[in-house]
Amino acid sequence: MQIGIVGAGGMAAYHVKGFIAAGADVVAVADSDEGRARRFADQYGIPHTYPSLQAMLDQMPLLDAVSIVTPNKFHAPLTIQALEAGKHVYCEKPPARNAKEMLLMYEAAQKANKHLMFGFNNRCRPESQVMYRYIENGDVGRINSAQATWIRRAGIPGFGGWFTDKDLSGGGPVIDLLHMIDLALSFMGYPEPKSVLGVTFDDFMGNPAFKGPWGIADGNGKTNVETACHAMVTFKDGQSLMIRNSWAEMNEREVVSVTFQGSKAGGKVERLFGIDGMDETSCDTAMLFTEEYGRQVNRKILVQKDETMGRVANAVNFVQSITEGKKPMNTPAEALILMRITDAIYMSSETGECVQFE
Structure with a gap:
């Protein structure tokens, strides 16, 4: 399973550790701050960096899933973009800024028939x-x-x-x-x-x-x-x-x-x-x-x-819910x-x- 990260902020490290622990490969990171993306990629041995999710999707069509680690405003549009591209999505909390955005994400996941999970690590x-x-x-x-x-x-x-x-x-x-x-x-x-x-x-x-x-x-x-x-x-x-x-x-x-x-x-x-x-x-x-x-x-x-307060374990569950059919910890x-x-x-x-x- 190949996963790309969008957003090289602090929570992204827990995502990477969980995905790797579950046997997935983190193959790319996208961030509008290309220097930050490069530093994050170097730290965790990620081979590819991109300035945006769209660039990552264009260059890596075989990605299985995308992880969203951005300010809340971008959770819904990036999640929907990834789902419409046929990718499973793991999104940091909160799911969205409001119920209207969350409904659009829910409907996109149903239409794409893809897994959508959130960082409810607790x-x-x-x-x-x-x-x-x-x-x-x-x-x-x-x-x-x-x-x-x-x-x-x-x-x-x-x-x-x-x-x-x-x-x-x-x-x-x-x-x-x-x-x-x-x-x-x-x-x-x-x-x-x-x-x-x-x-x-x-x-x-x-x-x-x-x-x-x-x-x-x-x-x-x-x-x-x-x-x-x-x-x-x-x-x-x-x-x-x-x-x-x-x-x-x-x-x-x-x-x-x-x-x-x-x-x-x-x-x-x-x-x-x-x-x-x-x-x-x-x-x-x-x-x-x-x-x-x-x-x-x-x-x-x-x-x-x-000490990770379940952050690594939650990311592990996301991968295993796809690769092993385990029950997702949240829906x-x-x-x-x-x-x-x-x-x-x-x-x-x-x-x-x-x-x-x-």
Whole structure:
């Protein structure tokens, strides 16, 4: 299987490592910054570089798949372009800027009869994988409610770069940190939403004390996205989900977690980040809350730590879903539900009203 990468940014390294681990060949990288493409290619032994996806498709018609690692604005057009060229596509999160774009991607994948997967790597974390097993084995029962959290105290990814420009990104932490929303929905069986009530805040935007520690360069662009969001989603089958996402909010530390309450047991998967991201104080946990012999019992589930947070494993799954027929870890139909929910959060915050789904 031959794969080409579009975008030589930071996440592309995880894609390459996963594809190679699954036995695929990464044969090309395209980037509008040809110097960056060349440096990335040299680092990972990739033989060919191109200035654009179209140039790569023209010169390498035997490519089996394309990986999209670009700012969010370009996810939909590049994904559709690759699908229409007959390629499978692995696209970084978020799937798109909104549900309208995601629907076009979904329809293109169906028409091309090709695999379309997204970088929802947190589903592939060891803590999540072990929790899926408990859920699938019936130990949890029906999950009635869940709480999805990705909160940062000081984590705005720069000011005036593409992350803070709504046209380029689609939004702030609602879009950027939607991993836990996706993971909670996945644990719950991806139910159909009924209503969404949400509110967003833009406190601390532009305040350098609340910039993240990842060294993303500031730019001259806009800073017109939210910095925090709180929302509640209800579903047509009676389930509910609470959401809290923030780049900048008065929290103790960065917390990434999904907690759920089932009819037989509850559970929690969590990563606590350190002061500088994944430092020595960060830790991952998986817990099951149940009842045994008339007593309330908390089970701590021990799993091996994965510093890539499932990013490599998710890319491996993409290849294996094509070459070995393994079940894809995520689907375009699920991504469409997710983007409908994020759209509704923004609409509810803008109108001050609860958004109802038909």
